[in-house]
Amino acid sequence: MSRHASPVNDDNVKDTAASSDDVVAYMTSLGQAARAAGAAMRRHDTAAKNAALLAMARHLEVSRTSLLDANARDLARGRETGLDAAPLDRLALDDGRIDAMIEGLHQVAALPDPVGEIDGLRSRPSGIQVGQMRVPLGVIGIIYESRPNVTVEAASLCLKAGNACILRGGSEARESNAAIAACIDAGLREAGLPTSAVQVVATTDRAAVGCLIAMPEYVDVIIPRGGKSLIERISREARVPVIKHLDGVCHVYVDATADLDKAYAIAVNAKTQRYGTCNTMETLLLDAPVAAELLPRLAAAYAEHGVELRGCERTRSIVEGVVPAGEEDWAAEYLAPVLAIRVVDGIEDAMAHIERYGSHHTDAIVTENYGLARRFLAEVDSSSVMVNASTRFADGFEYGLGAEIGISTDKLHARGPVGLEGLTTRKYVVLGDGHVRG
Amino acid sequence: MSRHASPVNDDNVKDTAASSDDVVAYMTSLGQAARAAGAAMRRHDTAAKNAALLAMARHLEVSRTSLLDANARDLARGRETGLDAAPLDRLALDDGRIDAMIEGLHQVAALPDPVGEIDGLRSRPSGIQVGQMRVPLGVIGIIYESRPNVTVEAASLCLKAGNACILRGGSEARESNAAIAACIDAGLREAGLPTSAVQVVATTDRAAVGCLIAMPEYVDVIIPRGGKSLIERISREARVPVIKHLDGVCHVYVDATADLDKAYAIAVNAKTQRYGTCNTMETLLLDAPVAAELLPRLAAAYAEHGVELRGCERTRSIVEGVVPAGEEDWAAEYLAPVLAIRVVDGIEDAMAHIERYGSHHTDAIVTENYGLARRFLAEVDSSSVMVNASTRFADGFEYGLGAEIGISTDKLHARGPVGLEGLTTRKYVVLGDGHVRG
Known part of the structure; x- marks a missing residue:
């Protein structure tokens, strides 16, 4: 399915049973498409992923006007609805911030691809060789707040690590995010990657978050980026593993x-x-x-x-x-x-x-x-x-990770600054030549 | 506190509010003691951990008669209560199975200690050196069924990886597990390690499991070992990360x-x-x-x-x-x-x-x-x-892990056979000489 298919009605979504059913159906369709895209991504190589990242950068470059227009509409609505200065600042795009998004895409394209690396391949007494191959996690759900540049950052890191992702940004940034999503979509198409590899949730209904964190059949991990209360709520309610960043005391x-x-x-x-x-x-x-x-x-x-x-x-x-x-x-x-x-x-x-x-x-x-x-x-x-x-x-760039999706205060999986490696996992590979167990 | 302190009344625990409060208080005390022991374990070196493992093996050796007596009482009660042949077989100890437990302790003592290994220590342009040190997870809760030898296996692997553990075996094996726990306790004492590093839950009240999986402040990860229904229930209800092993299709x-x-x-x-x-x-x-x-x-x-x-x-x-x-x-x-x-x-x-x-x-x-x-x-x-x-x-021994606490079907943290490394995590270490961020 196309990532722009069946968007639930946006501004005027009511919290009724009917609209909730719509949201569940919509989020399920995103999940299914992401799972299929995640499987397809395992067939695409580093060159295709980098080509998509660089194509996204070109589309952002040529779409500056429409990005700034969309952002101006978000800002106007934010002011109307009484957003404070700090969230308004986080929401705002300007040429410098668009430059930074473009530069970020170039940087991620230049990073080594973690996927496929095999560690510790050793021969065992049985004659088989055993090692561990780094592979994508699969489907990553990212939930964030007002900053629209997170859309590009998250998409680029998930993609480079070979994952499909579902991105749920703040409702206050919805027009900016939709404009950015169009550039991402165009980049994926140009490189021949599945467009469902990056899906931006098109409804602002809050029930969408509840769905996203409760689809273990379609989503492998959730990364919330935002304030402590958002992260705590998501960690408490998620039925999917969460990589979380709580306090820094x-x-x-x-x-x-x-x-x-x-x-x-x-x-x-x-x-x-x-x-x-x-x-x-x-x-x-x-x-x-x-x-x-x-x-x-x-x-x-x-x-x-x-x-x-x-x-x-x-x-x-x-x-x-x-x-x-x-x-x-x-x-x-x-x-x-x-x-x-x-x-x-x-x-x-x-x-x-x-x-x-x-x-x-x-x-x-x-x-x-x-x-x-x-x-x-x-x-x-x-x-x-x-x-x-x-x-x-204590920072992904200072540590040499090249980029950072966040800092994990969890102990399992990823701990501390999380870069591309934290968006992957390792599976065992066994190479034999007709070997059987005695 | 001693690991034998405040055991809740065992067989005749009723499912009343009063006994539930007792169980919560008891499990909380185990959790607090485990957290303190986990911190203390970070100060003990490989030699002390190996000495404890070998001392446990000696105590099992000299306690054969009391182990077999305790097991005979478990088996008799199992027969009375109508246990099937398969669980009775899993429950049974004999000299061969005690030999295997002793041999297992020697094998774990002989494994390389994963704790303290530093990977990828590199100099950064800022002048700091950054690497990742392998460290214990902290406190591990293990929930298992009738096989009493799991008590020794789980304790030895958790201990070698520098963790404290809380072990909750099947109620049908309670006397066997208590006898094994006494040998573990003696081994820890002899090596000068905190006896709360291995705590065997002394109540058969099922509420104890509910407590164990809902104490994120004291327990870092739960590993359930047993049938699919046990694992699914624990995964669903846990408020702590679970390393789980579901289907093998x-x-x-x-x-x-x-x-x-x-x-x-x-x-x-x-x-x-x-x-x-x-x-x-x-x-x-x-x-x-x-x-x-x-x-x-x-x-x-x-x-x-x-x-x-x-x-x-x-x-x-x-x-x-x-x-x-x-x-x-x-x-x-x-x-x-x-x-x-x-x-x-x-x-x-x-x-x-x-x-x-x-x-x-x-x-x-x-x-x-x-x-x-x-x-x-x-x-x-x-x-x-x-x-x-x-x-x-697909097995920890065949893969050369030396021992296996289980096979993970999760994607995050540990995937596939889980050995000592899966019971550890990595933290960043930064070495400077007065360096500050510019």
């Missing part, structure tokens, strides 16, 4: 054995380089012997940046103007110029704090002691553990 | 380009070497040009083994005595001396059949054609895909 622990200049640079950067990102430090843990020397220097730097400090009693006894920190501060993901500071007694105390209050996202130690560095790396149970580096490095 | 496709002697050997072995295993062939697909030559030879061999044949019309026109196969036969996991046979027209037809009716477990092609072998490996979406080998090879 990140710590920097400065041990007594730290080089204090490095500690200063890292503690300032981890907090102030950006406030709203998940890998920003939210709690600074200072080993007692260095607190008195380091805290005043840091407090001055944070004051310059306008960072509010909330601290334990020992912190407050060293520097002035620190708000008393409570239990809720140790667990807080501020995403704002606010920092919790605690003076601790050594690495055990620091690791116990991280285990109790952290979110297992990204945690760093600053130390010159080899044994402590080794312990911290082994014992802190977070998706990224760092020695003498800013938590802000 | 395995196919052998014999292409026209096959060496027919190899095809004969593989088709006979894949069906008749064992009937009740998930990697047994359930449907044989024969390419039309070779069906007339191969089918009579195979039918004779299957007749000798007492295998009932159910076939499509073309099959029935070639050999006599074949029952007509219906849709339900193509989807059947017989686990019995029954085989479905279909004559197909080439690899496309065969792969379409496998995609439609298969369970994505293990599928094989028999061919001497390089291009067809390559296509089958790339395009068939199963946890094991094979060329010229019997599906019966």
Whole structure:
């Protein structure tokens, strides 16, 4: 079926039983088409996938006017319906953002194709050879909010990893997403790939999300991108595995054995380089012997940046103007110029704090002691553990993944920044020559 | 807390609100103890884990009499309550089975430790080094049925991979499991590992399973081992990721380009070497040009083994005595001396059949054609895909994993036979020297 077939009536969908039945039928048809496209994708090679990505980029380039027009209609409707400035900004496209989408497609096309790589092919005593081949997951459902550029990012990464995808963007971006979808569609056609390999959900009925996350027969994994409440709701209700990104309550622990200049640079950067990102430090843990020397220097730097400090009693006894920190501060993901500071007694105390209050996202130690560095790396149970580096490095691009579909705070499958590899799985391949089991 | 603390009253637990509260409190205490033990396990090295495994083996050796006594009480109660012969056989211990448990512990101790391995440590343009370290999952819940030797297998694999585990065996094996648990406990103590690293659930109240699968704060993954109905129920109700093993509807496709002697050997072995295993062939697909030559030879061999044949019309026109196969036969996991046979027209037809009716477990092609072998490996979406080998090879030991906790039919995390590596995850490690993000 065509990905533009049977779109349910859009704006004026009512939450009635009849329209719900329509949504179920529509989402089922998308699921079936995606499953078929996913199977077909296993027959297409790297060259075809790259050709499609580059063709999509060309279609975005020549469609700038219609993209900006569609986006202007979304923005006008957003303003009418009283959207705040922040979501309006996320929704907005301009030439720079279209350039970035085009550049992103070129970058994904240039990435090595993970599909087909065989690891560890070894001969067994029985005579068979056994290895593991990297293969697409199959069908990926992505649920996101107002940013229309996610449509291009998600489509390109899923496609490069050999998957079919179903994309459900925010209703506020529906005209922008439809215009982008047309470019994606044209690119797929041009490269001879199945157009159902990328399907953009054409209804804004919220029941569509409920369907998408409950079709294990058609969808292999759901990746929600958005606020915590969206992700929590989807994780709770999904009947399909979810790769999710929850809190980033990140710590920097400065041990007594730290080089204090490095500690200063890292503690300032981890907090102030950006406030709203998940890998920003939210709690600074200072080993007692260095607190008195380091805290005043840091407090001055944070004051310059306008960072509010909330601290334990020992912190407050060293520097002035620190708000008393409570239990809720140790667990807080501020995403704002606010920092919790605690003076601790050594690495055990620091690791116990991280285990109790952290979110297992990204945690760093600053130390010159080899044994402590080794312990911290082994014992802190977070998706990224760092020695003498800013938590802000926890990012797919910084790690060299080339692109990032998100950061996983799950332990299974993909943990930490998720690139193309996280959109694949591995199956066993067995090569014999008439071998049978004895 | 000790793993034998606060066992809820056992046989005579009533399904009342009061006892349910007790079960919740009990399971919560196990969960908390497991979480703490999991954290502690990250501090213990390979030598300590191996010492514990070998100490457990010694304790099993010297406890033979009490193990057999406990098992005899389980068997007597099983007979009284009318257990069938098959579950009674699975429940029974004898010296040979105790030997096998002891040998299993030695084998797991001899396996390489997966924990701590760092892959792909590379320098990035920013100056940091980034790699991925293999680490324990944390806390693993295992739910199984009557076989008491699973208690030792599951405990040893979880422990070697650095995890804490909570084991919930069948109530019919409760005395055997308690006796085995005492040996495990003694082994952990002797090696200085936390005894809560392996906890055997001491209540037979079925509410305990419901608790175990709904404590994401204490349990990282559930592995159910048992019949399909158990696994489906757990997957449906779990609030924790589940590594599951559902159907094995395995196919052998014999292409026209096959060496027919190899095809004969593989088709006979894949069906008749064992009937009740998930990697047994359930449907044989024969390419039309070779069906007339191969089918009579195979039918004779299957007749000798007492295998009932159910076939499509073309099959029935070639050999006599074949029952007509219906849709339900193509989807059947017989686990019995029954085989479905279909004559197909080439690899496309065969792969379409496998995609439609298969369970994505293990599928094989028999061919001497390089291009067809390559296509089958790339395009068939199963946890094991094979060329010229019997599906019966799909097994952790045959693949060289050393041991197997189960076979996963999931796509995410672990796919196919799951060994120690499937009980671990990878986190990013970042090594810097005061590096900050620009």
